[in-house]
Amino acid sequence: MKSFLPTSIFRKRNWTRLTLQNIRLISQATEGYIQARLPPSKSVPSFEDAGLRPLLAQAVNTAFPNIVSPTELQSTLIRNVSEGKDIILQDETGSGKSFGLILALLNKPRMVFTDDMSTDGTGDRPALTSLVLVPHRDLAFQMLHWIDLIVQASADNPPSLTSIAQVLVREGRRHITEGLPLIRNEPPHILIATPASVMEVLKQDPSAFHLKELSTVVLDEVDYMIETLPLNNKPNKEHLQRMNNLRKHPGPARVLLDDIYENRAKFNAKNREVDGPHHSPQLILSSATIRRQLKHYFFSEKQFLGKEVVKIRRSVMRLHGQDELATDDLAIHSMISHHVLVASEADIVNLPSAVTAEEKHPAPIYSKEANNEFASSSPLDQIADSTAASRSVEFSMTPSPLNQNLLEAVAAVFALDVPSLALLVIPSNGSVRRAVYDLREMGVNALGMDLLDKDRGRSYLLQSDGEQKANPRLLVCTSSSIRGVDFPSLSHVFILGFEALIAKDNWTLTLDTYIHLCGRVGRFKKPGKVITVVNEKGVSGIEKVLHTLDVIAVRLDALG
Numbered sequence: 087m088k089s090f091l092p093t094s095i096f097r098k099r100n101w102t103r104l105t106l107q108n109i110r111l112i113s114q115a116t117e118g119y120i121q122a123r124l125p126p127s128k129s130v131p132s133f134e135d136a137g138l139r140p141l142l143a144q145a146v147n148t149a150f151p152n153i154v155s156p157t158e159l160q161s162t163l164i165r166n167v168s169e170g171k172d173i174i175l176q177d178e179t180g181s182g183k184s185f186g187l188i189l190a191l192l193n194k195p196r197m198v199f200t201d202d203m204s205t206d207g208t209g210d211r212p213a214l215t216s217l218v219l220v221p222h223r224d225l226a227f228q229m230l231h232w233i234d235l236i237v238q239a240s241a242d243n244p245p246s247l248t249s250i251a252q253v254l255v256r257e258g259r260r261h262i263t264e265g266l267p268l269i270r271n272e273p274p275h276i277l278i279a280t281p282a283s284v285m286e287v288l289k290q291d292p293s294a295f296h297l298k299e300l301s302t303v304v305l306d307e308v309d310y311m312i313e314t315l316p317l318n319n320k321p322n323k324e325h326l327q328r329m330n331n332l333r334k335h336p337g338p339a340r341v342l343l344d345d346i347y348e349n350r351a352k353f354n355a356k357n358r359e360v361d362g363p364h365h366s367p368q369l370i371l372s373s374a375t376i377r378r379q380l381k382h383y384f385f386s387e388k389q390f391l392g393k394e395v396v397k398i399r400r401s402v403m404r405l406h407g408q409d410e411l412a413t414d415d416l417a418i419h420s421m422i423s424h425h426v427l428v429a430s431e432a433d434i435v436n437l438p439s440a441v442t443a444e445e446k447h448p449a450p451i452y453s454k455e456a457n458n459e460f461a462s463s464s465p466l467d468q469i470a471d472s473t474a475a476s477r478s479v480e481f482s483m484t485p486s487p488l489n490q491n492l493l494e495a496v497a498a499v500f501a502l503d504v505p506s507l508a509l510l511v512i513p514s515n516g517s518v519r520r521a522v523y524d525l526r527e528m529g530v531n532a533l534g535m536d537l538l539d540k541d542r543g544r545s546y547l548l549q550s551d552g553e554q555k556a557n558p559r560l561l562v563c564t565s566s567s568i569r570g571v572d573f574p575s576l577s578h579v580f581i582l583g584f585e586a587l588i589a590k591d592n593w594t595l596t597l598d599t600y601i602h603l604c605g606r607v608g609r610f611k612k613p614g615k616v617i618t619v620v621n622e623k624g625v626s627g628i629e630k631v632l633h634t635l636d637v638i639a640v641r642l643d644a645l646g
Protein backbone atom coordinates (compact mmCIF):
# COMPACT_ATOMS: atom_id res chain seq x y z
CA MET A 87 0.00 0.00 0.00
CA LYS A 88 1.11 3.54 -0.81
CA SER A 89 2.50 5.34 2.19
CA PHE A 90 0.02 7.94 3.42
CA LEU A 91 2.47 10.74 4.04
CA PRO A 92 6.10 10.33 3.03
CA THR A 93 8.29 11.09 6.01
CA SER A 94 10.59 13.32 3.97
CA ILE A 95 7.83 15.89 3.87
CA PHE A 96 8.33 16.61 7.53
CA ARG A 97 11.95 17.64 7.19
CA LYS A 98 11.18 21.00 5.61
CA ARG A 99 10.50 23.91 7.92
CA ASN A 100 9.95 26.77 5.58
CA TRP A 101 6.83 28.45 6.83
CA THR A 102 8.01 32.02 6.41
CA ARG A 103 8.31 31.76 2.64
CA LEU A 104 4.91 30.16 2.11
CA THR A 105 2.53 32.08 -0.10
CA LEU A 106 -0.83 31.32 -1.63
CA GLN A 107 0.94 30.65 -4.93
CA ASN A 108 3.00 27.82 -3.59
CA ILE A 109 0.17 26.00 -1.96
CA ARG A 110 -1.12 23.28 -4.16
CA LEU A 111 -3.70 20.63 -3.69
CA ILE A 112 -2.91 17.03 -4.20
CA SER A 113 -5.84 14.74 -3.94
CA GLN A 114 -3.62 11.67 -3.76
CA ALA A 115 -2.51 12.65 -0.27
CA THR A 116 -5.77 11.60 1.25
CA GLU A 117 -6.86 9.27 -1.55
CA GLY A 118 -5.07 6.28 -0.16
CA TYR A 119 -5.51 6.78 3.53
CA ILE A 120 -8.58 4.71 4.26
CA GLN A 121 -8.86 1.12 3.26
CA ALA A 122 -11.87 -0.66 4.65
CA ARG A 123 -13.13 -4.18 4.84
CA LEU A 124 -16.78 -4.08 3.78
CA PRO A 125 -18.23 -3.31 0.37
CA PRO A 126 -21.02 -0.69 0.37
CA SER A 127 -24.61 -1.84 0.14
CA LYS A 128 -26.00 -1.73 -3.38
CA SER A 129 -29.70 -1.59 -2.47
CA VAL A 130 -29.74 1.99 -1.11
CA PRO A 131 -27.85 5.13 -2.13
CA SER A 132 -24.36 4.72 -0.74
CA PHE A 133 -21.88 7.25 0.59
CA GLU A 134 -19.90 6.62 -2.55
CA ASP A 135 -22.94 7.68 -4.59
CA ALA A 136 -22.95 10.84 -2.48
CA GLY A 137 -19.44 11.64 -3.65
CA LEU A 138 -17.20 10.15 -0.96
CA ARG A 139 -14.10 8.51 -2.31
CA PRO A 140 -14.55 4.73 -2.45
CA LEU A 141 -12.04 3.90 0.28
CA LEU A 142 -13.44 6.52 2.63
CA ALA A 143 -17.02 5.38 1.94
CA GLN A 144 -16.04 1.81 2.76
CA ALA A 145 -14.37 2.87 5.98
CA VAL A 146 -17.53 4.73 7.02
CA ASN A 147 -19.57 1.58 6.38
CA THR A 148 -17.17 -0.46 8.48
CA ALA A 149 -16.93 2.04 11.31
CA PHE A 150 -20.68 2.70 11.50
CA PRO A 151 -22.54 -0.47 10.48
CA ASN A 152 -25.89 1.15 11.40
CA ILE A 153 -25.35 4.08 9.06
CA VAL A 154 -26.03 2.54 5.69
CA SER A 155 -27.01 5.48 3.55
CA PRO A 156 -26.46 9.24 3.51
CA THR A 157 -29.42 11.53 3.96
CA GLU A 158 -30.30 13.81 1.08
CA LEU A 159 -28.95 16.70 3.12
CA GLN A 160 -25.64 14.90 3.59
CA SER A 161 -25.37 14.05 -0.12
CA THR A 162 -26.00 17.67 -1.04
CA LEU A 163 -23.52 18.81 1.57
CA ILE A 164 -20.73 16.48 0.47
CA ARG A 165 -21.09 17.59 -3.15
CA ASN A 166 -21.07 21.29 -2.34
CA VAL A 167 -18.18 21.03 0.08
CA SER A 168 -16.17 19.29 -2.66
CA GLU A 169 -17.01 22.10 -5.03
CA GLY A 170 -15.68 24.65 -2.56
CA LYS A 171 -18.97 26.49 -2.11
CA ASP A 172 -19.81 28.62 0.88
CA ILE A 173 -22.66 26.91 2.69
CA ILE A 174 -25.34 27.64 5.26
CA LEU A 175 -26.48 24.33 6.70
CA GLN A 176 -29.61 24.32 8.78
CA ASP A 177 -31.80 21.44 9.83
CA GLU A 178 -33.33 19.97 12.96
CA THR A 179 -31.13 18.94 15.86
CA GLY A 180 -29.94 15.37 15.40
CA SER A 181 -30.46 15.29 11.63
CA GLY A 182 -26.82 14.43 10.88
CA LYS A 183 -25.35 17.86 10.07
CA SER A 184 -22.14 17.50 12.09
CA PHE A 185 -21.61 13.91 11.00
CA GLY A 186 -22.11 14.90 7.37
CA LEU A 187 -19.68 17.78 7.79
CA ILE A 188 -16.97 15.51 9.14
CA LEU A 189 -17.38 13.12 6.21
CA ALA A 190 -17.31 15.98 3.72
CA LEU A 191 -14.11 17.39 5.24
CA LEU A 192 -12.39 14.00 5.35
CA ASN A 193 -13.24 13.74 1.69
CA LYS A 194 -11.50 16.97 0.78
CA PRO A 195 -8.09 16.84 -0.85
CA ARG A 196 -5.24 17.50 1.50
CA MET A 197 -3.60 20.91 1.39
CA VAL A 198 0.13 20.69 0.81
CA PHE A 199 2.70 23.42 1.06
CA THR A 200 5.40 23.24 -1.51
CA ASP A 201 8.82 24.52 -0.64
CA ASP A 202 9.57 27.02 -3.42
CA MET A 203 13.29 26.21 -3.19
CA SER A 204 12.63 22.59 -3.97
CA THR A 205 12.49 21.73 -7.65
CA ASP A 206 11.87 17.99 -7.40
CA GLY A 207 8.73 18.04 -5.27
CA THR A 208 10.53 16.63 -2.22
CA GLY A 209 9.71 19.80 -0.30
CA ASP A 210 6.00 19.03 -0.16
CA ARG A 211 4.63 19.29 3.32
CA PRO A 212 1.09 18.47 4.39
CA ALA A 213 -0.69 21.47 5.83
CA LEU A 214 -3.85 22.10 7.75
CA THR A 215 -6.76 21.83 5.32
CA SER A 216 -9.85 22.53 7.41
CA LEU A 217 -10.53 24.33 10.65
CA VAL A 218 -13.71 23.31 12.45
CA LEU A 219 -14.70 25.80 15.13
CA VAL A 220 -16.93 24.44 17.89
CA PRO A 221 -18.27 26.05 21.06
CA HIS A 222 -16.95 23.58 23.62
CA ARG A 223 -14.50 20.75 24.17
CA ASP A 224 -16.98 17.89 24.36
CA LEU A 225 -18.28 18.49 20.85
CA ALA A 226 -14.67 18.61 19.63
CA PHE A 227 -13.90 15.25 21.22
CA GLN A 228 -17.12 13.75 19.86
CA MET A 229 -16.07 14.67 16.33
CA LEU A 230 -12.55 13.37 16.94
CA HIS A 231 -14.04 10.10 18.15
CA TRP A 232 -16.03 9.72 14.91
CA ILE A 233 -12.88 10.37 12.88
CA ASP A 234 -10.88 7.95 15.01
CA LEU A 235 -13.36 5.17 14.27
CA ILE A 236 -13.19 5.87 10.55
CA VAL A 237 -9.39 5.91 10.59
CA GLN A 238 -9.32 2.65 12.54
CA ALA A 239 -11.61 1.09 9.93
CA SER A 240 -8.76 1.34 7.50
CA ALA A 241 -7.77 -2.28 6.96
CA ASP A 242 -4.08 -1.90 6.17
CA ASN A 243 -1.54 0.52 7.46
CA PRO A 244 -3.96 3.14 8.81
CA PRO A 245 -2.53 6.64 9.14
CA SER A 246 -2.01 8.07 12.60
CA LEU A 247 -5.09 9.82 13.96
CA THR A 248 -3.02 12.94 14.67
CA SER A 249 -2.11 13.25 10.99
CA ILE A 250 -5.81 13.27 10.11
CA ALA A 251 -7.38 15.21 12.98
CA GLN A 252 -6.41 16.99 16.17
CA VAL A 253 -8.36 18.82 18.86
CA LEU A 254 -7.36 22.15 20.29
CA VAL A 255 -9.31 23.24 23.35
CA ARG A 256 -8.42 25.20 26.43
CA GLU A 257 -7.52 22.87 29.25
CA GLY A 258 -5.21 24.73 31.54
CA ARG A 259 -2.22 25.46 29.30
CA ARG A 260 -2.16 22.11 27.53
CA HIS A 261 -3.26 23.67 24.25
CA ILE A 262 -0.06 25.72 24.36
CA THR A 263 2.33 23.20 25.87
CA GLU A 264 1.12 20.10 23.96
CA GLY A 265 -1.34 21.17 21.27
CA LEU A 266 0.81 23.82 19.63
CA PRO A 267 3.97 21.69 19.19
CA LEU A 268 1.88 18.84 17.79
CA ILE A 269 0.22 21.06 15.19
CA ARG A 270 3.61 22.50 14.21
CA ASN A 271 5.26 19.11 13.86
CA GLU A 272 2.42 17.23 12.30
CA PRO A 273 -0.25 19.53 10.87
CA PRO A 274 -3.50 17.56 10.75
CA HIS A 275 -5.88 17.44 7.81
CA ILE A 276 -8.63 18.73 10.12
CA LEU A 277 -8.23 20.82 13.26
CA ILE A 278 -11.25 20.87 15.58
CA ALA A 279 -10.95 23.75 17.98
CA THR A 280 -12.66 26.31 20.13
CA PRO A 281 -12.15 29.88 18.89
CA ALA A 282 -10.44 30.98 22.12
CA SER A 283 -7.86 28.21 21.93
CA VAL A 284 -7.02 29.11 18.31
CA MET A 285 -6.56 32.75 19.31
CA GLU A 286 -4.23 31.85 22.15
CA VAL A 287 -2.16 29.41 20.11
CA LEU A 288 -1.72 31.92 17.29
CA LYS A 289 -0.81 34.62 19.76
CA GLN A 290 1.90 32.35 21.09
CA ASP A 291 3.10 31.38 17.61
CA PRO A 292 1.60 33.28 14.66
CA SER A 293 3.18 30.83 12.21
CA ALA A 294 1.65 27.72 13.81
CA PHE A 295 -0.79 27.68 10.89
CA HIS A 296 -2.04 30.23 8.44
CA LEU A 297 -5.69 31.10 8.78
CA LYS A 298 -6.08 32.70 5.37
CA GLU A 299 -4.49 29.74 3.63
CA LEU A 300 -6.92 27.17 4.92
CA SER A 301 -9.16 25.45 2.42
CA THR A 302 -12.27 25.42 4.62
CA VAL A 303 -13.51 27.05 7.81
CA VAL A 304 -16.55 25.52 9.49
CA LEU A 305 -18.49 27.10 12.33
CA ASP A 306 -20.60 24.35 13.86
CA GLU A 307 -23.26 25.73 16.21
CA VAL A 308 -22.46 29.07 14.64
CA ASP A 309 -25.19 30.99 16.47
CA TYR A 310 -23.68 29.98 19.80
CA MET A 311 -20.23 31.27 18.88
CA ILE A 312 -21.23 34.48 17.12
CA GLU A 313 -23.34 36.44 19.52
CA THR A 314 -25.90 38.67 17.80
CA LEU A 315 -28.82 40.78 18.93
CA PRO A 316 -32.30 40.63 17.43
CA LEU A 317 -32.75 43.08 14.56
CA ASN A 318 -34.62 46.11 15.71
CA ASN A 319 -35.91 48.79 13.34
CA LYS A 320 -36.34 51.32 16.11
CA PRO A 321 -33.60 50.47 18.58
CA ASN A 322 -33.84 52.14 21.96
CA LYS A 323 -30.87 53.49 23.85
CA GLU A 324 -30.28 50.25 25.68
CA HIS A 325 -30.28 48.22 22.47
CA LEU A 326 -27.82 50.59 20.82
CA GLN A 327 -25.61 50.39 23.87
CA ARG A 328 -25.56 46.59 23.68
CA MET A 329 -24.81 46.67 19.95
CA ASN A 330 -21.94 48.97 20.68
CA ASN A 331 -20.63 46.66 23.36
CA LEU A 332 -20.71 43.74 20.95
CA ARG A 333 -18.68 45.69 18.43
CA LYS A 334 -16.23 46.95 21.02
CA HIS A 335 -15.78 43.60 22.70
CA PRO A 336 -16.19 40.98 19.99
CA GLY A 337 -15.93 37.35 21.09
CA PRO A 338 -13.02 35.21 19.85
CA ALA A 339 -15.02 33.75 16.93
CA ARG A 340 -15.82 37.23 15.64
CA VAL A 341 -12.19 38.28 15.91
CA LEU A 342 -10.98 35.18 14.08
CA LEU A 343 -13.45 35.64 11.25
CA ASP A 344 -12.49 39.31 10.88
CA ASP A 345 -8.92 38.19 10.50
CA ILE A 346 -9.62 35.43 7.98
CA TYR A 347 -12.18 37.20 5.82
CA GLU A 348 -11.15 40.84 5.79
CA ASN A 349 -10.21 40.65 2.10
CA ARG A 350 -13.42 38.96 1.18
CA ALA A 351 -15.42 41.60 3.00
CA LYS A 352 -13.64 44.32 1.04
CA PHE A 353 -14.29 42.51 -2.21
CA ASN A 354 -17.96 41.91 -1.48
CA ALA A 355 -18.40 45.52 -0.46
CA LYS A 356 -17.18 46.69 -3.86
CA ASN A 357 -18.91 44.07 -5.99
CA ARG A 358 -22.23 43.50 -4.38
CA GLU A 359 -24.10 42.83 -7.60
CA VAL A 360 -21.58 40.90 -9.64
CA ASP A 361 -20.22 37.40 -9.47
CA GLY A 362 -16.56 37.50 -8.82
CA PRO A 363 -13.59 35.44 -7.80
CA HIS A 364 -14.10 33.38 -4.73
CA HIS A 365 -11.94 34.37 -1.81
CA SER A 366 -10.68 31.44 0.21
CA PRO A 367 -11.26 29.79 2.55
CA GLN A 368 -14.62 28.22 1.89
CA LEU A 369 -16.94 29.20 4.76
CA ILE A 370 -19.55 26.82 6.20
CA LEU A 371 -22.06 27.80 8.88
CA SER A 372 -24.14 25.14 10.59
CA SER A 373 -26.83 25.04 13.26
CA ALA A 374 -30.45 24.08 13.86
CA THR A 375 -31.14 27.70 14.74
CA ILE A 376 -29.85 30.38 12.39
CA ARG A 377 -31.72 33.59 13.00
CA ARG A 378 -32.20 36.61 10.79
CA GLN A 379 -29.76 38.67 12.82
CA LEU A 380 -27.01 36.11 12.21
CA LYS A 381 -27.63 36.11 8.47
CA HIS A 382 -27.63 39.89 8.60
CA TYR A 383 -24.25 39.77 10.32
CA PHE A 384 -22.68 37.55 7.65
CA PHE A 385 -24.33 39.06 4.58
CA SER A 386 -24.83 42.73 5.35
CA GLU A 387 -22.87 43.85 8.36
CA LYS A 388 -19.63 42.00 7.61
CA GLN A 389 -20.21 41.02 3.99
CA PHE A 390 -18.33 37.77 4.50
CA LEU A 391 -20.97 36.02 2.42
CA GLY A 392 -22.26 37.00 -0.98
CA LYS A 393 -25.09 35.87 -3.19
CA GLU A 394 -23.33 32.70 -4.34
CA VAL A 395 -23.85 31.01 -0.95
CA VAL A 396 -25.58 27.64 -1.05
CA LYS A 397 -28.25 27.14 1.55
CA ILE A 398 -28.90 23.54 2.48
CA ARG A 399 -31.94 22.89 4.57
CA ARG A 400 -33.92 19.67 4.84
CA SER A 401 -32.75 18.42 1.48
CA VAL A 402 -33.54 21.78 -0.06
CA MET A 403 -30.76 23.59 -1.82
CA ARG A 404 -31.11 27.01 -3.32
CA LEU A 405 -29.06 30.05 -4.04
CA HIS A 406 -29.29 32.68 -1.42
CA GLY A 407 -31.62 35.54 -2.21
CA GLN A 408 -32.52 38.72 -0.37
CA ASP A 409 -35.87 37.30 0.74
CA GLU A 410 -34.03 34.79 2.89
CA LEU A 411 -32.99 37.60 5.17
CA ALA A 412 -36.59 38.27 6.00
CA THR A 413 -37.30 34.89 7.52
CA ASP A 414 -36.37 33.11 10.72
CA ASP A 415 -35.90 29.41 10.08
CA LEU A 416 -36.65 27.35 13.14
CA ALA A 417 -36.55 23.64 13.55
CA ILE A 418 -37.83 21.80 16.62
CA HIS A 419 -38.08 18.08 16.43
CA SER A 420 -41.54 16.51 16.35
CA MET A 421 -40.40 13.24 17.95
CA ILE A 422 -39.84 14.93 21.32
CA SER A 423 -42.50 15.03 24.03
CA HIS A 424 -42.27 18.02 26.36
CA HIS A 425 -43.09 17.78 30.06
CA VAL A 426 -42.95 20.29 32.89
CA LEU A 427 -42.91 19.34 36.55
CA VAL A 428 -43.52 21.87 39.30
CA ALA A 429 -41.74 20.78 42.46
CA SER A 430 -42.35 22.19 45.94
CA GLU A 431 -41.69 21.13 49.55
CA ALA A 432 -44.90 19.11 49.54
CA ASP A 433 -45.19 17.47 46.17
CA ILE A 434 -44.44 17.33 42.48
CA VAL A 435 -47.21 18.17 40.01
CA ASN A 436 -47.52 18.44 36.28
CA LEU A 437 -47.83 21.89 34.74
CA PRO A 438 -51.50 22.85 35.15
CA SER A 439 -51.90 23.38 31.40
CA ALA A 440 -50.33 20.02 30.48
CA VAL A 441 -52.61 17.64 28.62
CA THR A 442 -53.19 13.90 28.38
CA ALA A 443 -55.90 11.88 26.74
CA GLU A 444 -57.39 10.82 30.09
CA GLU A 445 -56.64 13.50 32.67
CA LYS A 446 -57.04 17.22 32.22
CA HIS A 447 -56.43 18.53 35.75
CA PRO A 448 -53.27 18.58 37.78
CA ALA A 449 -53.09 16.28 40.72
CA PRO A 450 -50.02 15.44 42.75
CA ILE A 451 -48.12 12.77 40.91
CA TYR A 452 -45.78 12.33 43.77
CA SER A 453 -46.47 13.16 47.41
CA LYS A 454 -43.45 13.34 49.64
CA GLU A 455 -45.44 12.47 52.74
CA ALA A 456 -46.59 9.23 51.22
CA ASN A 457 -43.33 8.44 49.51
CA ASN A 458 -40.59 9.91 51.63
CA GLU A 459 -38.71 6.65 51.50
CA PHE A 460 -38.36 6.61 47.73
CA ALA A 461 -34.64 7.14 47.72
CA SER A 462 -33.84 4.33 50.13
CA SER A 463 -36.25 1.93 48.42
CA SER A 464 -34.87 2.85 45.04
CA PRO A 465 -33.96 -0.09 42.81
CA LEU A 466 -30.52 1.46 42.65
CA ASP A 467 -29.30 0.20 46.00
CA GLN A 468 -25.97 -0.81 44.59
CA ILE A 469 -25.40 2.82 43.64
CA ALA A 470 -25.97 3.91 47.21
CA ASP A 471 -23.02 1.72 48.20
CA SER A 472 -20.71 3.50 45.82
CA THR A 473 -21.98 6.84 47.11
CA ALA A 474 -19.74 6.47 50.15
CA ALA A 475 -16.68 6.29 47.94
CA SER A 476 -17.53 9.48 46.12
CA ARG A 477 -18.80 11.38 49.13
CA SER A 478 -16.88 14.55 49.42
CA VAL A 479 -16.11 15.92 52.85
CA GLU A 480 -16.36 19.37 51.35
CA PHE A 481 -19.95 18.86 50.21
CA SER A 482 -21.12 16.96 53.27
CA MET A 483 -20.14 19.92 55.43
CA THR A 484 -21.88 22.62 53.40
CA PRO A 485 -25.54 23.15 52.53
CA SER A 486 -26.27 22.66 48.84
CA PRO A 487 -26.99 25.77 46.80
CA LEU A 488 -29.19 23.63 44.56
CA ASN A 489 -32.91 23.43 45.09
CA GLN A 490 -33.39 19.99 46.63
CA ASN A 491 -37.07 19.85 45.70
CA LEU A 492 -36.15 20.05 42.04
CA LEU A 493 -33.39 17.47 42.39
CA GLU A 494 -35.77 15.11 44.16
CA ALA A 495 -38.21 15.43 41.27
CA VAL A 496 -35.43 14.49 38.87
CA ALA A 497 -34.41 11.56 41.08
CA ALA A 498 -37.96 10.27 41.31
CA VAL A 499 -38.67 10.38 37.57
CA PHE A 500 -35.22 9.00 36.79
CA ALA A 501 -35.78 5.98 39.05
CA LEU A 502 -39.13 5.12 37.51
CA ASP A 503 -38.98 6.19 33.90
CA VAL A 504 -35.42 6.08 32.55
CA PRO A 505 -34.43 2.78 30.94
CA SER A 506 -30.78 3.36 30.18
CA LEU A 507 -29.40 6.88 29.92
CA ALA A 508 -30.61 10.36 30.82
CA LEU A 509 -29.06 13.80 30.84
CA LEU A 510 -29.49 16.52 33.44
CA VAL A 511 -28.69 20.03 32.28
CA ILE A 512 -28.05 22.71 34.87
CA PRO A 513 -27.31 26.41 34.21
CA SER A 514 -23.80 27.36 33.12
CA ASN A 515 -22.94 28.87 36.47
CA GLY A 516 -24.11 25.80 38.41
CA SER A 517 -21.78 23.26 39.98
CA VAL A 518 -21.91 19.91 38.19
CA ARG A 519 -19.91 18.28 40.98
CA ARG A 520 -22.34 19.46 43.60
CA ALA A 521 -25.36 18.30 41.59
CA VAL A 522 -23.74 14.90 41.14
CA TYR A 523 -23.00 14.67 44.85
CA ASP A 524 -26.54 15.61 45.86
CA LEU A 525 -28.08 13.19 43.36
CA ARG A 526 -25.89 10.31 44.44
CA GLU A 527 -26.94 11.01 48.01
CA MET A 528 -30.48 10.45 46.73
CA GLY A 529 -29.50 7.10 45.23
CA VAL A 530 -29.15 8.22 41.64
CA ASN A 531 -26.37 6.81 39.47
CA ALA A 532 -25.19 10.28 38.48
CA LEU A 533 -21.87 11.26 36.92
CA GLY A 534 -20.52 14.52 35.53
CA MET A 535 -20.43 14.35 31.72
CA ASP A 536 -16.99 14.18 30.12
CA LEU A 537 -16.59 12.79 26.63
CA LEU A 538 -12.96 11.92 27.23
CA ASP A 539 -13.92 9.50 29.99
CA LYS A 540 -15.43 6.14 29.05
CA ASP A 541 -18.01 5.99 31.84
CA ARG A 542 -18.87 9.67 31.76
CA GLY A 543 -19.79 9.87 28.12
CA ARG A 544 -17.36 8.33 25.67
CA SER A 545 -18.91 4.88 25.77
CA TYR A 546 -22.33 6.40 25.05
CA LEU A 547 -21.26 8.12 21.84
CA LEU A 548 -22.04 5.10 19.71
CA GLN A 549 -24.27 3.06 21.97
CA SER A 550 -27.64 3.17 20.26
CA ASP A 551 -29.35 0.53 22.37
CA GLY A 552 -31.68 2.25 24.82
CA GLU A 553 -32.98 -1.03 26.31
CA GLN A 554 -33.72 -1.24 30.03
CA LYS A 555 -30.43 -1.53 31.94
CA ALA A 556 -29.98 -2.79 35.49
CA ASN A 557 -28.19 0.38 36.35
CA PRO A 558 -29.40 3.38 34.32
CA ARG A 559 -27.15 6.42 34.34
CA LEU A 560 -27.74 10.15 34.67
CA LEU A 561 -25.06 12.33 33.08
CA VAL A 562 -24.93 15.86 34.46
CA CYS A 563 -23.64 18.82 32.47
CA THR A 564 -24.11 22.55 32.12
CA SER A 565 -26.06 24.26 29.37
CA SER A 566 -22.84 25.64 27.90
CA SER A 567 -21.28 22.24 27.29
CA ILE A 568 -24.09 20.36 25.62
CA ARG A 569 -24.64 21.96 22.21
CA GLY A 570 -24.31 19.37 19.44
CA VAL A 571 -23.53 16.44 21.75
CA ASP A 572 -24.95 13.16 20.48
CA PHE A 573 -25.76 10.15 22.68
CA PRO A 574 -27.88 7.82 20.53
CA SER A 575 -29.25 5.84 23.50
CA LEU A 576 -30.39 8.93 25.40
CA SER A 577 -34.11 8.87 26.20
CA HIS A 578 -34.62 11.73 28.69
CA VAL A 579 -33.30 15.26 29.13
CA PHE A 580 -33.98 16.93 32.46
CA ILE A 581 -33.64 20.71 32.56
CA LEU A 582 -33.06 22.32 35.92
CA GLY A 583 -32.97 26.02 36.77
CA PHE A 584 -34.75 27.09 33.61
CA GLU A 585 -35.19 30.61 35.00
CA ALA A 586 -31.43 31.08 34.78
CA LEU A 587 -31.49 30.08 31.12
CA ILE A 588 -33.90 32.86 30.23
CA ALA A 589 -31.93 35.62 28.56
CA LYS A 590 -33.90 38.61 29.82
CA ASP A 591 -33.18 40.95 26.94
CA ASN A 592 -32.82 38.37 24.18
CA TRP A 593 -35.96 36.29 23.87
CA THR A 594 -34.89 34.45 20.71
CA LEU A 595 -31.78 33.29 22.53
CA THR A 596 -33.96 31.77 25.25
CA LEU A 597 -36.01 29.91 22.65
CA ASP A 598 -32.92 28.66 20.86
CA THR A 599 -31.40 27.47 24.14
CA TYR A 600 -34.52 25.42 24.82
CA ILE A 601 -34.53 24.00 21.27
CA HIS A 602 -30.92 22.85 21.55
CA LEU A 603 -31.34 21.34 25.03
CA CYS A 604 -34.40 19.44 23.80
CA GLY A 605 -32.50 18.41 20.71
CA ARG A 606 -30.28 16.00 22.65
CA VAL A 607 -33.21 13.57 22.27
CA GLY A 608 -35.52 12.94 19.33
CA ARG A 609 -32.43 12.49 17.17
CA PHE A 610 -32.55 10.71 13.88
CA LYS A 611 -36.24 9.84 14.15
CA LYS A 612 -35.97 8.39 17.67
CA PRO A 613 -38.48 9.51 20.32
CA GLY A 614 -37.43 11.20 23.54
CA LYS A 615 -38.72 13.09 26.58
CA VAL A 616 -37.72 16.53 27.81
CA ILE A 617 -38.65 17.22 31.41
CA THR A 618 -38.23 20.74 32.68
CA VAL A 619 -38.36 20.88 36.47
CA VAL A 620 -39.25 24.25 37.97
CA ASN A 621 -40.57 25.73 41.19
CA GLU A 622 -43.70 27.90 41.30
CA LYS A 623 -41.76 30.96 40.21
CA GLY A 624 -40.42 29.25 37.12
CA VAL A 625 -43.82 28.26 35.71
CA SER A 626 -44.54 31.40 33.71
CA GLY A 627 -41.14 31.37 31.97
CA ILE A 628 -41.35 27.83 30.64
CA GLU A 629 -45.04 28.31 29.75
CA LYS A 630 -44.13 31.32 27.64
CA VAL A 631 -41.37 29.40 25.86
CA LEU A 632 -43.63 26.45 25.06
CA HIS A 633 -46.40 28.76 23.90
CA THR A 634 -44.05 30.67 21.58
CA LEU A 635 -42.71 27.46 20.10
CA ASP A 636 -46.25 26.16 19.69
CA VAL A 637 -45.45 23.16 21.87
CA ILE A 638 -48.06 21.57 24.14
CA ALA A 639 -46.79 20.19 27.43
CA VAL A 640 -47.82 16.62 28.07
CA ARG A 641 -48.61 15.26 31.52
CA LEU A 642 -46.00 12.91 32.86
CA ASP A 643 -47.72 10.07 34.62
CA ALA A 644 -44.62 8.07 35.40
CA LEU A 645 -44.99 8.65 39.13
CA GLY A 646 -48.76 8.57 39.38
Ligand SMILES: Nc1ncnc2c1ncn2[C@@H]1O[C@H](COP(=O)(O)OP(=O)(O)OP(=O)(O)O)[C@@H](O)[C@H]1O
Pocket residue numbers: 152153154155156157160177178179180181182183184185186373374569570571572574605606609610
Ligand atom coordinates in the same frame (compact mmCIF):
# COMPACT_ATOMS: atom_id res chain seq x y z
N1 LIG B 1 -26.99 8.93 7.27
C1 LIG B 1 -27.22 8.57 8.52
N2 LIG B 1 -27.92 7.43 8.80
C2 LIG B 1 -28.17 7.07 10.09
N3 LIG B 1 -27.76 7.78 11.17
C3 LIG B 1 -27.06 8.90 10.95
C4 LIG B 1 -26.75 9.36 9.63
N4 LIG B 1 -26.05 10.51 9.73
C5 LIG B 1 -25.92 10.76 11.05
N5 LIG B 1 -26.52 9.80 11.77
C6 LIG B 1 -26.59 9.76 13.23
O1 LIG B 1 -27.46 10.79 13.64
C7 LIG B 1 -27.05 11.29 14.90
C8 LIG B 1 -27.02 12.80 14.88
O2 LIG B 1 -25.98 13.27 14.08
P1 LIG B 1 -25.34 14.71 14.26
O3 LIG B 1 -24.78 14.89 15.62
O4 LIG B 1 -24.45 14.90 13.10
O5 LIG B 1 -26.65 15.65 14.13
P2 LIG B 1 -26.72 17.25 14.08
O6 LIG B 1 -27.75 17.56 13.04
O7 LIG B 1 -25.37 17.83 13.91
O8 LIG B 1 -27.29 17.59 15.51
P3 LIG B 1 -27.20 18.98 16.34
O9 LIG B 1 -28.02 19.98 15.58
O10 LIG B 1 -27.80 18.64 17.67
O11 LIG B 1 -25.76 19.33 16.41
C9 LIG B 1 -25.70 10.66 15.19
O12 LIG B 1 -25.90 9.61 16.12
C10 LIG B 1 -25.27 10.10 13.89
O13 LIG B 1 -24.48 8.94 14.04
